[in-house]
Amino acid sequence: MAQRFRWTRRGYVAELEDAELRLLRGLVKDVVTLLENRQDEVAPPGSDAGTAEDAPEAGAEPVADARPGDAVGRGEETPHDAAFWALVGGLDLAADPVAERSAPEDPAVARLLPDAMPHAEPAERARQRALTEDALTAAKLADARRALEALRSVRVTVPHEHAVSFGRALNDVRLVLAARLGIETEQDAARVHAVDDWRDAQDVEATMALLYNFTTWLQETLMAEMLSELPLEGAAGPDEEEERA
Structure with missing residues (x-):
């Protein structure tokens, strides 16, 4: 049976038991997979901005009205001018600068990545x-990967400085x-909390509830x-004891 987290000088x-450790690692890995799949889903299509086709050909006659009033417009291109036009050559200045992204369709990913402004208009x-x-x-990926590092042994040790991150991963x-x-309501939560015996794990839902x-x-x-660990007046601080009971 698992033993609760306790404060020590090391963290x-x-x-945990072997089975508990494997299950918990698997759950954290599932979070990583969901988030990585979402990253792939929203990644823009591969494109090479500023390709050789967009840049001026070497030795080509400069377009005067494209660079008004400068030396390049008079056919006297300088290294600085060339670098600038190579940089902006692939920019699509007509594109809409305001990007939008739809919410995840998977309810689990939507809970991991909720709307920043849930009560705003859809476009906002x-x-x-x-x-x-x-x-x-x-x-969230950083938290999950750090948690996986701590979940390498049945004796799970979370450094003090990583405790908040580990809690977020859980x-x-x-x-x-x-x-x-x-789980949407208090009644749903009560239904899940009522499943408290591993002998009840006869189906997928009961197992997930446990x-x-x-x-x-x-x-x-x-x-x-x-x-x-927060200081209390007259209480022993963490430096005065190796481990709390």
Whole structure:
């Protein structure tokens, strides 16, 4: 049986069984896969801006009205001028500068990457998503990959400085499981929390419910230890004890 996270000088430490460790690693890897697939989905089509076809040919007669008033317009191209026109040659100045992006169709990915402005008009939500989603995805991938490093042994040790990141990674696992389980209301949550015995894992939904509850419990023990580290007047600080009971 798993043992809760406890504070130590080396970090927050929990003891898991082999099966629990494998399941938790698999759940975190699922989060990574979902996020990486989303990155591939929204990546722009491969294109080489500023190709040789767009750049002026060597020795070609410069177009005077394209570079008004400069030396290049008089056929006296300088290295600086050439570098500038090579840079801007592939730009499509007629393109709409306001990018938009639709929300993920997969409910689990949509929970991982929610709308930045959920109550805004659809067009504004799409613009905000285009501006913010990539950074959020990268941050969540960093959390998940760091968590996988900690989940290499049944004795899970999370350095103090990575505890918040690890907690976020566990929460992302919970978000995915909650989406798969259809948790939308307090009644839904109560239904899932009622599944608390591994002998009840007779189908996929019951198994996911148990994994959701296990991940929730593990995250809560980590958060409790982090809160207990906050200084209290007259209480022993973390430097005065090796491990809290």
